Amino acid sequence: MGITLRKxxxxxxxxxxxxxxxxxxxxxxxxxxxxxxxxVLIGFMxxxxxxxxxxxxxxxxxxxxxxxxxxxxxxxxxxFNSPGDPASYVYExxxxxxxxxxxLITGGAVIIATVLSVLSAxxxxxxxxxxxxxALEPIVKLLAAVPSVxxxxxxxxxxxxxxxxxxxxxxxxxxxxxxxxxxxxxITVAVFILTIMIAPIMIxxxxxxxxxxxxxxxxxxxxxxxxxxRAMWTxxxxxxxPAIVAAAVLATARALGEAIMxxxxxxxxxxxxxxxxxxxxxxxxxxPYAPAIVENSEGLTIPPFGQTIYAFAAVLLFSxxxxxxxxxxxxxxxxxYTLTPT
Amino acid sequence: xxxxxxxxxxxxxxxxxKSKPAKPSSTTAASKRNGKVSVKTGRSRPKVESIERMRxxxxxxxxxxxxxxxxxxxxxKKGEVLALIGPSGCGKTTYLRSLxxxxxxxxxxxxxxxxxxxxxxxxxxxxxxxxxxxGMVFQQPNPFPMSxxxxxxxxxxxxxxxxxxxxxLKPFVEEALDRANLLEEVKDxxxxxxxxxSGGQQQxxxxxRSLAVEPEVLLLDEPCSALDPRSTAAIEDLVLKLRSEIAIxxxxxxxxxxxxxxxxxxxxxxxxxxxEGTVTQVFDKPQQKRTRDYVSGDFx
Ligand SMILES: Nc1ncnc2c1ncn2[C@@H]1O[C@H](COP(=O)(O)OP(=O)(O)O)[C@@H](O)[C@H]1O
Ligand SMILES: [Mg+2]
Numbered sequence: 001m002g003i004t005l006r007k008x009x010x011x012x013x014x015x016x017x018x019x020x021x022x023x024x025x026x027x028x029x030x031x032x033x034x035x036x037x038x039x040v041l042i043g044f045m046x047x048x049x050x051x052x053x054x055x056x057x058x059x060x061x062x063x064x065x066x067x068x069x070x071x072x073x074x075x076x077x078x079x080f081n082s083p084g085d086p087a088s089y090v091y092e093x094x095x096x097x098x099x100x101x102x103x104l105i106t107g108g109a110v111i112i113a114t115v116l117s118v119l120s121a122x123x124x125x126x127x128x129x130x131x132x133x134x135a136l137e138p139i140v141k142l143l144a145a146v147p148s149v150x151x152x153x154x155x156x157x158x159x160x161x162x163x164x165x166x167x168x169x170x171x172x173x174x175x176x177x178x179x180x181x182x183x184x185x186x187i188t189v190a191v192f193i194l195t196i197m198i199a200p201i202m203i204x205x206x207x208x209x210x211x212x213x214x215x216x217x218x219x220x221x222x223x224x225x226x227x228x229x230r231a232m233w234t235x236x237x238x239x240x241x242p243a244i245v246a247a248a249v250l251a252t253a254r255a256l257g258e259a260i261m262x263x264x265x266x267x268x269x270x271x272x273x274x275x276x277x278x279x280x281x282x283x284x285x286x287x288p289y290a291p292a293i294v295e296n297s298e299g300l301t302i303p304p305f306g307q308t309i310y311a312f313a314a315v316l317l318f319s320x321x322x323x324x325x326x327x328x329x330x331x332x333x334x335x336x337y338t339l340t341p342t
Numbered sequence: 343x344x345x346x347x348x349x350x351x352x353x354x355x356x357x358x359x360k361s362k363p364a365k366p367s368s369t370t371a372a373s374k375r376n377g378k379v380s381v382k383t384g385r386s387r388p389k390v391e392s393i394e395r396m397r398x399x400x401x402x403x404x405x406x407x408x409x410x411x412x413x414x415x416x417x418x419k420k421g422e423v424l425a426l427i428g429p430s431g432c433g434k435t436t437y438l439r440s441l442x443x444x445x446x447x448x449x450x451x452x453x454x455x456x457x458x459x460x461x462x463x464x465x466x467x468x469x470x471x472x473x474x475x476x477g478m479v480f481q482q483p484n485p486f487p488m489s490x491x492x493x494x495x496x497x498x499x500x501x502x503x504x505x506x507x508x509x510x511l512k513p514f515v516e517e518a519l520d521r522a523n524l525l526e527e528v529k530d531x532x533x534x535x536x537x538x539x540s541g542g543q544q545q546x547x548x549x550x551r552s553l554a555v556e557p558e559v560l561l562l563d564e565p566c567s568a569l570d571p572r573s574t575a576a577i578e579d580l581v582l583k584l585r586s587e588i589a590i591x592x593x594x595x596x597x598x599x600x601x602x603x604x605x606x607x608x609x610x611x612x613x614x615x616x617x618e619g620t621v622t623q624v625f626d627k628p629q630q631k632r633t634r635d636y637v638s639g640d641f642x
Contacts (some may be wrong), residue, residue: 137373216484220548223444224497224555234500239487337535339488 049317052310059091065311068096072270076296082304088302097270098312099342101286104273105187105266106255109194118204118237124203125210126232133194137207144200152261155193160184160265163283172280179274180284181324184265188282193265194258199253205250209243210236239338242331249327253320263291289316344451373441387582387605394423395559395589396441396476401455403436403445410612412438413455418559420589424583425621433613434593434630435481438561440590442476443469460558474501475551478561482568483544485536485551490528493536493547494518497555514554515633522550523580542573549580560584562592566599577601597637601625609633 010314057065073144082090124136164184173182213236221231237244270292275281287295289312299305396418402412411433418424418441426434436445443464445451457464464472474497486493491508494515499505515532519525524546528539536547545565552560562581566574581603583591594600600621601609607624609617609632617624617633628634 106502214484216480216482217486219444219447219480220484220486220551221496221500222447223442223470223473223478223480224551226497226500227470230500234496235486300524337489337537 034083040334046317049310051316052307054307055304055309056091056093056308057314059156060093063238065093065095066099067094068272069094069136072097076270076305076308078152079305079308080299080302082302084135086303091304093243093308095289095312095315097272097293098289099271099315100287101187101266101270102256102288102290104286105190105194105262105288106252109198109255110248110252113195113199113202114190115250116246117199117206117247118244122201122212122232124207126228128337131162138202139202140203140207143196146197147262148197148258151197152264155189155261155265159189159193163189164300168283172283176277176280176284180269180271181282182283183285184268185265185285186283187234187266187286190262190266190286193261194255197255197258197261201254202247202251205247206244209240209247213239242334245327245334247329248321252323255309256316256319256323259290259294262288263294266291281297289313365524369641371606379493388586390421390586392419394419395460397458398441399456399458400435401440402453403433403440404452404454405436405448406450407452409553410613411440412547414610414615416608416615416618417456418589418591421586422605423585423590423592423603425592425600425607427596427597427600427607427636428610428611428616432610434610435563437610438478438563438591438593441559441561442473442478444473446476450523463530473477473530474555475557476559477555478559479545479552479563479565481564483548485539485544485547487535487537490519490531490536490539491532493517493551494554499550501555518550519547520582521553521580523583524550540573541586542569542576545569545573545577546580550573551575553584557588559589559591564593564595567595574588575598597625597639609636611636 012200070092072093077144078090079093082088124133124140128136163186168182168184176182217235217239218228218231221235222228226234264303268287268291269285270287271285273281273284273286277284293309293312293316294307296309300309383440394417397416399415400413401411402409402413414433414437416424426437428434439445439447440453441457443457445453447470459467459475461470465516467475485511486496488496491511495508495511496604498511498514516525516529519528524543527543528534536544539547545568549560549562549565566577571579571599578599584590585605592603593599602622608615609624609628609630611632617628617630623629625637628637
């Protein structure tokens, strides 16, 4: 979307030179100015965040900043308690647990939600009886509109205690007691709730996409002796891949930026869940960048601490940008065969 | 494959058609009637042995109780192209879609009567098996949003559980394209998107896609209605080429086209089969008044 916006602006620029006399031209000029204005604003925002974040990256070294070593939470505390003299500000931080937590929770939720949403969308479009389909669509849309803090509350009040009582046995606690304390807040709960949060919007997008695939394509496949289910997968879902990618990108962006809910259920400890712990891995807590930002926002006025938090934000901002670009690129690739002659 | 050496199909269509003296064929007499239409095909149509492939017995189709096809009995033979003609809404498409049971996709549709394929009731056949044996090409070209190669290979790949490699598939893909008179035009661009082809090429691609699964019967539902005369000629050419190998039914609105490509003609009206016979019988000596009105263009 960002791309079309920019293209539109550039193609309209020449009209700035002419006299905007008709209402159409004036409207165009207005919209152009608004678009340029918002782009400039976004540009300033990126520049500002990057500028604020710079000392944190520079003092640690870019790769070391993302690396591991030490306890990230203790390092944050050290930065928070920096001496007041700018010359002796403490910057040392290794954010690997946050990076790992972000990838684990966002990636897990997006992968599960993508599979789930494609399957449900296929079911809704192709196999659900008319009555069920009519009931499902508004429900899905309603779910997509629920504020994340409500999911967080349900997580904290219902799911976390449930995990604590049902899955976290004394044995499980003891087996990792020197490394981490297990409460009911963990990556599984986080991934579970995040999946529920992002899946509805994905389902809505994929349902729309599947509905807009011309019927003549599946008819063509069926006429070749392919059953309905195969025709759906090999032709209709295939043709809808650009929309599936778009939905996944949107969902990833939302998941990356989800702070409140994750802060409530993911455990809020900068810990790297260890797959070698076996099943207990799924009961271990983590702390992605976004919740780390909200949880530390009270220290923003302390310069080195604020700069560190801005560095977290910069990572999220950069990831969101890269994500949009990657999504756009993949969609272009996939659309190659869908485009009709112009 | 030596088939690659055949001259490009499009070249031999319209230009040399006019220069050749019209061969005496069943269609020339018809074309002189009324002095209105002049159809000179100039295409050779060798007599080939005709073998029955399909037959409908008293076939009726209704949509939600409303009849669209009433008791139609017809034979479909290899070596004899059958043209279905009749005004819009008379049930031609419905009849065609019932032959491969594609009507069963419409939940409201109900069927009476029998459909036989090679002497066997189609209800005894696996649905996918039937549809592979009875291929269908639609009014609007509908290539899949894939490369030309993948379009043709689609049916072959979906047939087996083990997916053959591209190298194994290539001769089959090329053969199907060649039979549909499209190979010369696309052989260097097999990986190009099929949707970038022209309308006429897309329709031939759809025919090739059907041919790739080796059907016994090919149903063409107004395949040329969206095409220009040149592409139409290319498709008529390939119908004449294929008629000795496959039983072909072609629905057409175009009387001249029916005369050019068909051996037998069936005229439908409001779901009824009004008259059926050879091209000469139907166009020159129609028995029914409705047929006479329709083929002479006085249809009201
Ligand atoms: N899917 C359908 N549902 C209900 N009625 C249909 C459907 N398809 C066709 N019909 C009706 O059946 C009749 C025959 O249609 P059709 O077979 O498409 O005719 P033709 O191909 O000769 O123009 C028409 O009256 C049409 O309205
Ligand atoms: Mg029709």
